[in-house]
Amino acid sequence: MAVDQYAIISLADLKATLGITVSDNDTQLEQAIDAATYQVESYLRRKVVQRRVIEWTTAGGEGAVLLRWAPIGHVHYLGSGRLAALTISSTVSTDVLATVTMRENEFCLTRVDADGNETVSHRNHNQVPTSQLLVAWINQQTGFSATLASNCLVKYMHRFAGRDLLNATATLTYPDQAQLDTRADIDRGIVYLTGGGFPDDGYRWPSAKQTIVADYDAGYEEVPPDIEQATRMLAAGIYYGRARDYSLASESLGDYSYSLEGRAQADREAFQLLAPYRRLR
DSSP states (O other): OOOOTTOSSOHHHHHHHHTOOOOTTHHHHHHHHHHHHHHHHHHHTSOOBOEEEEEEEEESSOSEEEOSSSSEEEEEEEEEOOEEEEEEEEOOTTOSEEEEEEOSSEEEEEEEOTTOOEEEEEEETTTSOBHHHHHHHHTTSTTEEEEESOOOBGGGSOOEEEEEOSSSOEEEEEOOEEOOSEEEETTTTEEEEOTTSOGGGOOOOOSSOEEEEEEEEESBSSOOHHHHHHHHHHHHHHHHTTTOOTTOSEEEETTEEEEHHHHHHHHHHHHHHHGGGOOOO
């Protein structure tokens, strides 16, 4: 086992903090780090270690888009609109069910033949990154036919659930209108549409609400020391408290004397360190 890819601190970091030199309990320490990272991110309401995310939101009439995760780094794509990427239909008239679903990370085809046999075929967006490759894969699946309309990135295609293919051909779309002229408030996670100048130039999304896709880097490129220290404190408490008896106010674990009040105080201090970074909804 290893800590999560986006863990705030490393195993070596926590072991150095606790003065642990052996590897006997590395798995438990890694679990404590992951649990502490989850606590910190939940409390802060933000991603901490920078990662790339794709977010779907809506805008209409505004001159800015508030993204869910901040701080933000590079914005790889900000797009709107609705252009056909491909069409897909059922090819077996005796089938009793044929549907298509586009999930966050996966494309899925479901088919039930005349005898009630169900077949579910799916592909991760990384396996078929473009609509051209997706069409080629669909045409290899029994009972389905697809035609390419426009080559695009599958990860940007609009999401939907369980679209029927027996009674109609489905058109899958993507936001083709890239917004290239933007300015960002990095810390607050706001992307402004500048229209060649500044937000107060009056450049705005059309008044009608529309779906927006944002592909961007979310989180800190360099994690603030206070957040790292708070994570160490929480992880230490989780690790040393894993075998405690909740009916006791204190207990001893080998040479280590453990106080529940001491743990509570350490947790309070950790959240005090985190408080300035907490994102308000």
